[in-house]
Amino acid sequence: MKLKTRLVIAFFTIIIIPVLMAAMMVSMVCRYQIGVVEKNYGITGTTISDFTNSMQVLARVTEKPYHELKKMSEHTFEMEDATELDQFNKKLENKNAYLLVRKDGTIVYTGNDDDRVKAVIEQLPGYGDTDTTSENGIYLGGDAEALVKQVDFRYDDGKEGSAFIVSDVSNVIPEVGHFLWEILIGIVVILILTSAALIIWIYRAVMGPIGKMQTAAQNIKEGNLDFELKPEADDELGKLCQSLEEMRGRLKDSAEEKLKYDKESKELISNISHDLKTPVTTIKGYAEGIIDGVADTPEKIDRYVRTIYNKATEMNTLINELTLYSKIDTNKIPYNFNIVSANEYFNDCADDLSVELAAQNVGFGYFNYVEKNVRIIADPEQVKRVIHNIVNNSLKYMDKPKGMINLRVKDVGDFVQIELEDNGKGIAAKDLPNIFDRFYRTDASRNSSTGGSGIGLSVVKKIVEEHGGKIWATSREETGTTMYFVLRKYQEVPVNE
Structure with a gap:
C-alpha cells in the first residue's frame, strides 16, 4: 500500500x-x-435528550414532590405544621432541592440556610403567578441560580400562602x-x-x-557493497529502496570497473615498460658499440645506425599506441567522416600493404568484389589504422616460413564486408571470444617476445563500432585466422520532385 x-x-x-x-x-x-x-x-x-437540558432533568426530578406539595396545600393545617414541613423538606434534600413557605408576603419556613437563599427570596414570584405554578417552574438567575416551582393556597384565616420547591441549578444533579x-x-x-x-x-x-535503507547507507559508507536491498512493497518507500539498490549496484559495478581499470592500467604500464625495455637496451648497446669503436667500418656503422633507427621507430609505435589508448578511454578519438569510393579506397590500401608485406617477405593477395559505384561512410585514416592493426597483429604471430595475408572486400547488402585472412598460428577456441578485450593476450609468454601492449584489437573494435559496424573473427589453430568487419554503405535518399 x-x-x-x-x-x-x-x-x-x-x-x-x-x-x-x-x-x-x-x-x-x-x-x-x-x-x-x-x-x-x-x-x-x-x-437522552433530557441530558442535553439540565433544567428539564431538574424539572422531572421534582415533578413528584410538586404534586405531593399541591395535595398538602389542600390541608392548610399541614402547611403550618413545622414537623410536616421538615419531613417534606428532607425528601427534597435527596433531590438537590429545598422548601420555602411564604404567608402574606413573609417567609415563614426555610428548608435551607445557604447564602443564596436570600437571593432566591428576593426574586420569588408573587401570589398567583401562572408562570411558576406549573410542573416546569421558572429559572431565577443572578445570584439565585435556582429552578422554582410554586404552589399557591390560602390559610384558614384567609391570608395568601405560597409554597416553593427550589432546586439548586449551580450544582445541577451529580449524575448529569x-x-x-x-x-x-x-x-x-x-x-x-x-x-x-x-x-x-x-x-x-x-x-x-x-x-533497511539506513543499514544499506551505512554499508555503502563503509565501502561494503556486497549485499542486496529488496523493497518490501511497491510504494514510495519501496521505490526509494529500489533506487537505492540500483545505486548500490551501479556503485559496485563502478568499483569493480575501477579495480579492473586499475589492474589494466598497471598491466598496460608493465607491458609498455617491458616492450620499451628491449629496444632501449638494443639502442643503448649499439650506441655504445659506435662510441667504443666496435663499429669500425662504414658498413658496421650504417648497420648499427639503422638498427638504432628501427628500434626507435618501435618505441614510437608503442608510445603512439599508449596515446591512442588514452584517447579511446576518454572517448576523444578524432573522427573525420567522409563519403569515399570503396573500390578506390581499398585499392590504395592494398597497394600500401603489398609493398609493406613484400619488404617483410610475406605474400599478399587482394580480392575486391564490389561495384565501382559503391561508396562507404568512413574516416579513411581510422579505417586504415584498423587494417594495419589487424595486419600487424597477424605478423606478430606468424609462425610459417612463408607467411601469407589475403584482403577481401565484399558487398553484403547495406554493408561492405572486409576480410583479412592469415596463415599464422591461429587462436584457440577458448581465447577467441576475448581477443577484442583490452589488454587480453592469448599467450603471455609469446607476447613477451613479440611485443605489443595488448590494446591493438580493442582499438580496432572501438573504431569499427564508432563507424556503425561490427567486427568478429574465426580461427583454426595451426591453420590461421580471419578477421571480419563491416562498414555501412552510403545510400542517397531520392528527392521527390
Whole structure:
C-alpha cells in the first residue's frame, strides 16, 4: 500500500472511527446514567435528550414532590405544621432541592440556610403567578441560580400562602455532571487509542524500509557493497529502496570497473615498460658499440645506425599506441567522416600493404568484389589504422616460413564486408571470444617476445563500432585466422520532385 494511500486512510479513520465509537459510547453511558437517575430520583421516561437540558432533568426530578406539595396545600393545617414541613423538606434534600413557605408576603419556613437563599427570596414570584405554578417552574438567575416551582393556597384565616420547591441549578444533579465528564474522558481515550493505532500502523510501514535503507547507507559508507536491498512493497518507500539498490549496484559495478581499470592500467604500464625495455637496451648497446669503436667500418656503422633507427621507430609505435589508448578511454578519438569510393579506397590500401608485406617477405593477395559505384561512410585514416592493426597483429604471430595475408572486400547488402585472412598460428577456441578485450593476450609468454601492449584489437573494435559496424573473427589453430568487419554503405535518399 502506498504511503499516500495510508495517509488518506489514516485521515478518514481518525475522523470516522472516533465519531462512531463516541456515538456508541454516548449511547451506552446515557443508558447507564438514565438508569441511575431514575433509580435515585424515582422518575421514569427519561430520554437522552433530557441530558442535553439540565433544567428539564431538574424539572422531572421534582415533578413528584410538586404534586405531593399541591395535595398538602389542600390541608392548610399541614402547611403550618413545622414537623410536616421538615419531613417534606428532607425528601427534597435527596433531590438537590429545598422548601420555602411564604404567608402574606413573609417567609415563614426555610428548608435551607445557604447564602443564596436570600437571593432566591428576593426574586420569588408573587401570589398567583401562572408562570411558576406549573410542573416546569421558572429559572431565577443572578445570584439565585435556582429552578422554582410554586404552589399557591390560602390559610384558614384567609391570608395568601405560597409554597416553593427550589432546586439548586449551580450544582445541577451529580449524575448529569458525571455523564458529561464520562463523555469527555471517553472521547479523549478514543482519540488517543485511534491515533496511537494509526501512528503504530504508519510507523511500522515507514520505519521498516527506512531502517533497511539506513543499514544499506551505512554499508555503502563503509565501502561494503556486497549485499542486496529488496523493497518490501511497491510504494514510495519501496521505490526509494529500489533506487537505492540500483545505486548500490551501479556503485559496485563502478568499483569493480575501477579495480579492473586499475589492474589494466598497471598491466598496460608493465607491458609498455617491458616492450620499451628491449629496444632501449638494443639502442643503448649499439650506441655504445659506435662510441667504443666496435663499429669500425662504414658498413658496421650504417648497420648499427639503422638498427638504432628501427628500434626507435618501435618505441614510437608503442608510445603512439599508449596515446591512442588514452584517447579511446576518454572517448576523444578524432573522427573525420567522409563519403569515399570503396573500390578506390581499398585499392590504395592494398597497394600500401603489398609493398609493406613484400619488404617483410610475406605474400599478399587482394580480392575486391564490389561495384565501382559503391561508396562507404568512413574516416579513411581510422579505417586504415584498423587494417594495419589487424595486419600487424597477424605478423606478430606468424609462425610459417612463408607467411601469407589475403584482403577481401565484399558487398553484403547495406554493408561492405572486409576480410583479412592469415596463415599464422591461429587462436584457440577458448581465447577467441576475448581477443577484442583490452589488454587480453592469448599467450603471455609469446607476447613477451613479440611485443605489443595488448590494446591493438580493442582499438580496432572501438573504431569499427564508432563507424556503425561490427567486427568478429574465426580461427583454426595451426591453420590461421580471419578477421571480419563491416562498414555501412552510403545510400542517397531520392528527392521527390
